[in-house]
Amino acid sequence: MIRRDTIPLYKKVIDDLKKSIDDSKYIKGDLLPSENDLCKTYNTTRVTIRQALSGLTNMGYITRKHGKGSIVTEPKRGLGILSFSGVTAGIGNQTLTTQILQKQTKQHWPLDFFYELNEVELKKGCLYFTRLRQIDNIPVLYEETYITNLNLPRFISKNLENVSLFKTIKEHYNIDIATGEQKIWAVNGDKQVSKLLNVKIAEPLVHMKRRLQTNVKDLNIYSSIYCNTQEYFLQDYF
Amino acid sequence: MIRRDTIPLYKKVIDDLKKSIDDSKYIKGDLLPSENDLCKTYNTTRVTIRQALSGLTNMGYITRKHGKGSIVTEPKRGLGILSFSGVTAGIGNQTLTTQILQKQTKQHWPLDFFYELNEVELKKGCLYFTRLRQIDNIPVLYEETYITNLNLPRFISKNLENVSLFKTIKEHYNIDIATGEQKIWAVNGDKQVSKLLNVKIAEPLVHMKRRLQTNVKDLNIYSSIYCNTQEYFLQDYF
DNA sequence: TTTTACAACTTGTATACACAAGTACAAACC
């Protein structure tokens, strides 16, 4: 079935199955319908169905087992490791405060930016701001954030003090985080960062660089984060 | 061309192209031969070639552009340790070697163990071993592992040199990792660890403690890991 | 000279089929 002016069939299969998994119609451990069953359902051939299942596999929704079937693995689509919600969840009764050090401004990307940017991003420029996050008044995270300046009207006037950035952009612009990656190093803090985090110079810090891709094309969120792990640690569940 | 007793053709195509990229026969920005060219080279059809190119795409080796071709991208230098698929799965093209420092032995849990243990675990004791993992002969990870001594016959005699622990326990005992948690700090390396990782004393290291729960009740895998992030970094996708 | 149209390339999507090989279970056998 060749289709014009519409989304490809294999993508529709992916969307349908993904939705079923997200809606818990299939839960972890369940078998999806067999390839041949799906062929009948969608009136197509195995090549197309396999293209869809292959997509779901490397999205982490299913694992496939020769002779057995497609097994649903992880219905969770959370942010995984070290997301700030994770930090928030891990600190219990203590108070997490977020302080804006540099208010969001529109500017060009730094020339030596830590991720590669595409033409659209370069052309649009970025919104930049820095924040300091404290737990019980101990500074724990220093965060420099760059967001592609794309479809974010009046972002500069938003107040980001003590609120979740993700929640803000979700509520105001209906933007979701789709995927992301992060890199982690242990580094010695330099003069500026050590002072902000109130630790001795050369105290070891966790340095993370992350790229979060959203459901809007070319709209990405980049951040460089320094963590003081003297009193607290970063935690992750999977 | 149907082939028996040998690796599938599409995997051979992946290996060949991957090797060419690793050996810099194609560098970042280059175009791979077109699908039709590859069809002629390997005397096969586009479906098979596309299966290979699709594999390379989600390994991060290439990106594909409609109407243009397959573009070689930046090879990644991350460790991929932060997800539970394990280090071996996350490293890609470089050579990861694993050296056993202390061969696995049955022993009691340390008194000041870093996670809380239940009665069954305490009663059964643990299997303990340490490993040093190197990428291209640079030591990057020092790992102390404790596994509950439960339903693991002959584990002590298994050779863990240069193999994936998860794969080993999956193949021999059909044990899967179900869930896990990890904690992360930046620390200064002490004398022993710094020496093992071949860095100066007080060089900042990433220290992780993880607990992995398996599909077997009370069978958990605990590890304390030190990472030298001078040459490589830890990487995570979500 | 500038614009348009086309040809020749590229990857994207899809059909239709065939045989290999792993899994699970039940029937037949010892």
Place this chain on the structure above:
DNA sequence: GGTTTGTACTTGTGTATACAAGTTGTAAAA
């Protein structure tokens, strides 16, 4: 009871083909 074998399922690998659609350079038209 325990083992072997067969069968019907599953996914894995592969051939052969067709048309859609994006990209790029060139030749023809304005």
